[in-house]
Amino acid sequence: MNVLKITSITGVLSLLLIAMMTAQAAADSVRIGDVIIEAPWARASIGTSRPAAAYLSIRNEGDEPVTLTQVSTPVSKMAEIHESTMSDGIARMGTAGDVVIRAGSEVVLKPGGLHIMMMKLKQPLKKGEKFNMTLTFKEIEAVDVVLPILGVGASGPNK
Amino acid sequence: MRRVRYILWGAVLIAAVIFGGHQLSHMLETKSASGPTFQPVFTLTNHSGEPVSETTFRGDWALVFFGFTNCPDICPTTLAEFGNVMDRLGADASKVKPLFITIDPERDRVADVAKYVSAFHPSIIGLTGSNKQIAYTASSFKAFFERVPQETAPDGYTMGHTSAVYLISPEGNFVRTYQFGTSPEMIVEDLKTRI
Numbered sequence: 001m002n003v004l005k006i007t008s009i010t011g012v013l014s015l016l017l018i019a020m021m022t023a024q025a026a027a028d029s030v031r032i033g034d035v036i037i038e039a040p041w042a043r044a045s046i047g048t049s050r051p052a053a054a055y056l057s058i059r060n061e062g063d064e065p066v067t068l069t070q071v072s073t074p075v076s077k078m079a080e081i082h083e084s085t086m087s088d089g090i091a092r093m094g095t096a097g098d099v100v101i102r103a104g105s106e107v108v109l110k111p112g113g114l115h116i117m118m119m120k121l122k123q124p125l126k127k128g129e130k131f132n133m134t135l136t137f138k139e140i141e142a143v144d145v146v147l148p149i150l151g152v153g154a155s156g157p158n159k
Numbered sequence: 160m161r162r163v164r165y166i167l168w169g170a171v172l173i174a175a176v177i178f179g180g181h182q183l184s185h186m187l188e189t190k191s192a193s194g195p196t197f198q199p200v201f202t203l204t205n206h207s208g209e210p211v212s213e214t215t216f217r218g219d220w221a222l223v224f225f226g227f228t229n230c231p232d233i234c235p236t237t238l239a240e241f242g243n244v245m246d247r248l249g250a251d252a253s254k255v256k257p258l259f260i261t262i263d264p265e266r267d268r269v270a271d272v273a274k275y276v277s278a279f280h281p282s283i284i285g286l287t288g289s290n291k292q293i294a295y296t297a298s299s300f301k302a303f304f305e306r307v308p309q310e311t312a313p314d315g316y317t318m319g320h321t322s323a324v325y326l327i328s329p330e331g332n333f334v335r336t337y338q339f340g341t342s343p344e345m346i347v348e349d350l351k352t353r354i
Contacts, residue, residue: 043235046228046278051313053231080311084232086339090303091233091322095311111236112340118231119313152278153239 032143034062035101037135039157040147048121052076054133054147055115055157057108060101068099068107070136077120079133084112093117098138111155125149196332199223199325201296203260206273206285213331220255220354221327222346225302227263227318228275233339234259235279237324242280243343244350251354252282254329260286262304262320264293300325300333326350 029038040056054073060066071079083096096114101107109115116133118125125131127149135143150157198213205211222241226234241257248255259276261267264287267275272285288296297304302321309317323336324346334353337346 043231044278046275049313050229050275051231053235078311082232086322089321089323089336089338090319091339092307092319093230093232093317094307094309111232115232119311152235153242153280155236155239 028146028148030143030145032140035060035066035137035140035143037143037145040133040145041154041157042118042125042131042147042149043154044127044149044152045118045121045125046152048124051117051119052121052125053111053115053117055109055111056145056147057106058099058101058135059106060103063103064139065100065102066140067138068101068135069138071116071133072136073118073131073133075121075123075125075131076118077122079116079118081109081114082117083114086112127151196334197301198331199296199299199327199333201260201286201288201292201299203286203288203292203296204269206269206276206287208269211286216256216258216327217331218329220329220350221325222255222257223260223300223325223327224258225260225262225297225300225304225320227261227320228267228271229263229313230318233322237322237339238276238279238283240341240343240346241283244346245280245282247343247347248350251351254354255350257283258286259283260293260296262293262297262302263306263318264288264290266314297321328353 028040029036036059038057038059040054042054043052045052058068068081071081073079081096081099082093084091084093099107099114107114129149130146131149133145133147135145200213202210202212222244224237224241226237238259245252245255245257261272267287269287272287276283276285304318304320307317307319308315322339325336326334328334
């Protein structure tokens with residue numbers, strides 16, 4: 001009886017440990033139903049007076065489109081989805097409005113394209129730290145993601 | 160007889176088209192290989208507050224990028240690339256000067272530009288000036304910029320600007336541009352063939 005109890009406790013603890021390790025490994029990506037938010041990151045800011053940018057990708061494995069309508073984060077008084085566009089060699093930037101992720105497709109926010117612009121920063125974004133962001137969708141519940149802050153010279157989630 | 164004349168004229172026409180086309184393609188090839196060269200001129204202030212002109216950078220290769228410090232996406236990406244290029248150049252880095260010229264001089268004064276460029280790489284030189292000086296500089300580089308009203312942007316506006324990086328030779332001649340997104344590896348490879 002005792003042996004059985006110890007075994008089951010050990011078993012539960014092991015499972016818990018495995019679950020924790022798995023969670024750790026996938027700490028940066030979040031799945032809500034058929035929608036997966038992957039590789040989120042932000043660039044360190046230069047103080048608080050200039051806007052900062054954050055990036056991530058959204059994969060929709062479902063059969064229906066999902067629409068990202070809003071982003072918010074405690075580090076910024078105003079965060080919006082913006083898009084850098086290039087025409088005839090001229091770079092321009094503007095609000096992107098709602099971002100639709102079609103069924104079975106992926107939208108990647110990356111330097112030179114779609115990005116989350118965080119204006120009116122409440123605190124500087126320091127390399128090595130992390131912060132939270134809430135992504136609001138039209139069709140599904142809001143998703144909370146944790147964004148690691150990479151160096152000011154970073155150009156992607158891994159560098 | 161008339162038919163022969165038509166045939167001959169036809170042959171002349173074909174020859175002319177072929178010759179013209181050949182000349183044109185040759186001209187375009189030469190243009191894209193060496194680029195129509197010109198010498199940009201400017202009088203600006205560097206991020207240490209010192210006056211500079213195009214002659215300040217003679218003797219070195221210059222990589223020139225137009226941007227503004229309230230730009231969170233395109234500009235940091237390019238300045239980060241500048242840093243990456245400088246690190247990859249190794250010993251040749253001393254022969255290359257990466258320049259960041261603000262096209263938003265009203266907001267980007269000397270101290271703002273200094274804080275911005277130094278966040279990316281110690282070798283990057285930030286330049287600003289009066290509205291008139293910046294407009295003159297941009298037109299001298301055949302670069303474009305515009306102020307775009309945008310309600311939610313800081314101070315209610317953002318800037319559109321030429322996104323390519325210019326390469327200027329040690330003699331002060333325009334050599335080529337690198338389009339936005341050209342990898343640091345490609346830029347270094349190209350620079351190594353010239354230095």
